[in-house]
Structure formats: C-alpha cells, structure tokens
Amino acid sequence: MKIQYFSETDTLAIELTIKPIAATDTITDDLILDYDSDGKVVVITLDNYSRNVETINLQALGVPLLAA
Structure with a gap:
C-alpha cells in the first residue's frame, strides 16, 4: 500500500495494490x-484533501503490515 499527497492539486491517493486499473x-x-x-x-x-479531511485528527491505528 502506498499513500501519496500531491500538493499542487491538493489530492490524496491511496494505492492499495499495484494491479492495473480496469475501471x-x-x-x-x-x-x-x-x-x-x-x-x-x-x-x-x-x-480537495485539505477541505475534506481534518488532518489534526489523522491516525493510523492497528494497521497490520503484511508480508508480500
């Protein structure tokens, strides 16, 4: 999983897998x-990440790290 923030567009992308996008x-x-x-x-x-997310409360709790 990869989480990226693009400041130029105020976009947050959460990539769950590297499989090709079909739809x-x-x-x-x-x-x-x-x-x-x-x-x-x-x-x-x-x-519009900054308008949609209260980042002051952003937490990642109990997220398991799984072997590939």
Missing part, C-alpha cells in the same frame, strides 16, 4: 475509486 467510478466530486479487472478497489483518490 473508474466517480463517487462524488472529490472521491474517485479505481478497480482492477476483478472489481476490487485498486486506488482511492480524494481531491
């Missing part, structure tokens, strides 16, 4: 989901 679904103006050929989410994209 994209715009959930809202600021939330986009990309899927692989099996229909599983590959990337979660959040536009």
